[in-house]
Amino acid sequence: MEKNRKIVGLCGSLRKGSFNAMLLKVAGSLIPKDIEFEIVGFDDLPVYNEDHDIPNVEERPASVVKFRDALATADAFIIASPEYNYSIPGGLKNVIDWASRGKDSPLMHKPVAIMGATQGMWGTVRMQHAFSPVFTFLNMNPVLQPEVLIAQAQNKFDSDGNLNDEKTISIIQKKIDNLISACKV
Numbered sequence: 487m488e489k490n491r492k493i494v495g496l497c498g499s500l501r502k503g504s505f506n507a508m509l510l511k512v513a514g515s516l517i518p519k520d521i522e523f524e525i526v527g528f529d530d531l532p533v534y535n536e537d538h539d540i541p542n543v544e545e546r547p548a549s550v551v552k553f554r555d556a557l558a559t560a561d562a563f564i565i566a567s568p569e570y571n572y573s574i575p576g577g578l579k580n581v582i583d584w585a586s587r588g589k590d591s592p593l594m595h596k597p598v599a600i601m602g603a604t605q606g607m608w609g610t611v612r613m614q615h616a617f618s619p620v621f622t623f624l625n626m627n628p629v630l631q632p633e634v635l636i637a638q639a640q641n642k643f644d645s646d647g648n649l650n651d652e653k654t655i656s657i658i659q660k661k662i663d664n665l666i667s668a669c670k671v
């Protein structure tokens with residue numbers, strides 16, 4: 487039987503009212519209905535400690551095991567994130583590190599679409615650039631085009647999380663289409 491495809495979303499901001507959480511939901515709504523979409527949270531993971539990772543995998547915290555298992559179900563990823571201090575938010579980088587080790591890393595070789603929203607003027611371009619060497623080291627397949635860079639997000643999303651910008655929605659749709667085309671299954 488053919489396996490249903492699945493995309494997992496990760497949000498780099500944990501705050502209530504996050505524009506990136508809104509962006510991730512908009513992206514999810516643009517995925518065809520025959521493809522499953524799940525946003526996987528990670529606010530219960532500890533700070534990375536190699537003493538509790540390979541080769542001591544039996545010492546991985548339960549929250550890490552659960553997180554890796556959830557990511558393993560994905561054929562592809564969408565990451566929506568702000569930039570913090572011109573780079574990847576520490577919480578997001580931390581869980582990428584937890585998911586990165588071992589031949590069974592749930593990230594390796596998979597397509598990933600990165601996007602971001604900021605209240606500033608640069609639309610997370612520096613965070614997206616900072617992900618480039620991470621994707622290279624993990625042998626991931628970043629779907630680079632089109633770039634989804636939402637500046638001044640406070641003027642584009644309404645209080646219900648709707649994105650009121652048709653041009654941006656069409657760019658996100660194209661990014662999703664390209665991500666799905668990059669899926670091998």
Ligand SMILES: Cc1cc2nc3c(=O)[nH]c(=O)nc-3n(C[C@H](O)[C@H](O)[C@H](O)COP(=O)(O)O)c2cc1C
Nearest residue numbers: 499501504505506507568569570571572604605606
């Ligand atoms: C710790 C921290 C660092 C930030 N650094 C940047 C930055 O480097 N560039 C930028 O455009 N905005 C920066 N911001 C502002 C965020 O873009 C803005 O708060 C955004 O709304 C956060 O995303 P969210 O709405 O998904 O939580 C920073 C915010 C925080 C809390």
